[in-house]
Amino acid sequence: MAKLPSIIVSLLPTLLLAGCPGDDPGTSDTDTGVADTGATGMESTGGDDVDMMTTGSADESGDTGNGGVSGEELYLGVCASCHGMMGEGTSLGYELQHPVRLYSNWVVRNGRPGTEFMDSVMSAYGPDVISDEQLEEIWDYLGSFPQPTTGETLYLDYCRNCHGIDAYGGVTGVNLHEPGAMLEIFEKVREGENTGNPGARNSYMPAFDATWLTDAEIQMIADHIATL
Ligand code: HEC
Ligand code: HEC
Structure with missing residues (x-):
């Protein structure tokens, strides 16, 4: 995590102030990571984080849902603690770069129970927590990283x-x-x-x-x- 792009580094204080974990997801131990995100089951548990992030910013921008928080900001605040700041993956969540949208939308909307390969589970997030537009922005962000070359x-x-x-x-x-x-x-x-x-x-x-x-x-x- 030593080479974070400066834009992400500059966002970190905001995200942390908003009560969202994710400063060093690569090294979180299992218990801490799961407790921090509150995701312990299939139900949507991202709501608290999002509410905290959006408080006071509603209607400031009409171009995204949920109070003008961009998909990228939501990703960094809600998802990065398990999936990594750049979607590179951690022991709590898969690598997500270059996501296939039909599939990825399904997983976010329905959640998944977790597997023997991961130390956590994937909660379901409804459109009330992450709008369709924000979800597209999350995939845009995760799709923006360079194509691997080997x-x-x-x-x-x-x-x-x-x-x-x-x-x-x-x-x-x-x-x-x-x-x-x-x-x-x-x-x-x-x-x-x-x-x-x-x-x-x-x-x-x-x-x-x-x-x-x-x-x-x-x-x-x-x-x-x-x-x-
Ligand atoms: C979302 C999960 C998923 C991803 C991502 C995925 N696969 Fe698959 N793949 C499957 C499943 C499930 C099957 C079995 C489908 C069936 O035949 O019913 C399969 C089947 C295959 C088969 C045929 C195997 C056989 O015995 O006939 C090949 C080859 C394959 N995948 C290669 C790849 C490669 C290469 C990639 C990456 C570019 C990839 N897959 C990405 C889920 C996935
Ligand atoms: C508590 C940790 C955690 C959080 C937070 C989390 N995920 Fe996940 N995610 C997982 C786990 C674990 C899996 C694998 C679950 C399984 O396959 O049963 C997963 C799977 C996924 C997959 C499917 C990946 C694949 O290739 O199969 C997508 C897409 C995804 N998550 C997106 C997101 C997004 C977007 C967010 C934020 C809105 C998010 N996740 C938040 C843990 C998390």
């Missing part, structure tokens, strides 16, 4: 949350080392699977067109998986 970092960014750090299954149980699993990798990545139902953990995979991953990048990912 097979390993591309894999960690785009595939790891679902297939596991070593591609042996992860939360979906879909093991990419099974014989034949990689034969149709280009087709799988381009077309996805069951893309209408992002809640189906074991049968949903998003589609990534060439604006997300070029053929060369998919090949780099395949080459990396082969080394694992």
Whole structure:
């Protein structure tokens, strides 16, 4: 966390004054992190933080919902304690850079129970807490970071949350080392699977067109998986 962009550093005092944790999510221990965010179950528990952040600022700006707090500010105040200031991920929440919106919207609106790979859970946040517009701004912020340039970092960014750090299954149980699993990798990545139902953990995979991953990048990912 030594190289935070100055814009984020300059926002920190505001966020901390607003009662929001997140100064060093990478090193929070489990108990502290979960207690700080108040997220202990599936119910929406981000409301208190947001209310504190928006108090007094309602109607100052008409261009975003919830009192003019931008999606990026909301992300830093509400989500970064688990997912990292730049969406780089911590032991309490996945890496989130370059998010797929249909899928990510579903997770935020519905929450998730947590997995054996994470020391916390994902609460559901309704539109009363984070408007649709703010959610789009959160994805814009998380999408603004540079594209990874190696097979390993591309894999960690785009595939790891679902297939596991070593591609042996992860939360979906879909093991990419099974014989034949990689034969149709280009087709799988381009077309996805069951893309209408992002809640189906074991049968949903998003589609990534060439604006997300070029053929060369998919090949780099395949080459990396082969080394694992
Ligand atoms: C208390 C920690 C915590 C907070 C706060 C939190 N998350 Fe999460 N988030 C998690 C965990 C843990 C998961 C994985 C849950 C699972 O898969 O069962 C997750 C999963 C996700 C995913 C799905 C990632 C993937 O690749 O599967 C998205 C998107 C997400 N969170 C966005 C957000 C946003 C946006 C916020 C703020 C509004 C937020 N989260 C706040 C812990 C948190
Ligand atoms: C949101 C979760 C998710 C993400 C992200 C994801 N996948 Fe998948 N992937 C799945 C699921 C679930 C399946 C099984 C789908 C089915 O066949 O029902 C799958 C299937 C596959 C298969 C076919 C495996 C087989 O045995 O037929 C390949 C290859 C694959 N994924 C590669 C990738 C690569 C490469 C990436 C990153 C660019 C990626 N996936 C990102 C969830 C995901």
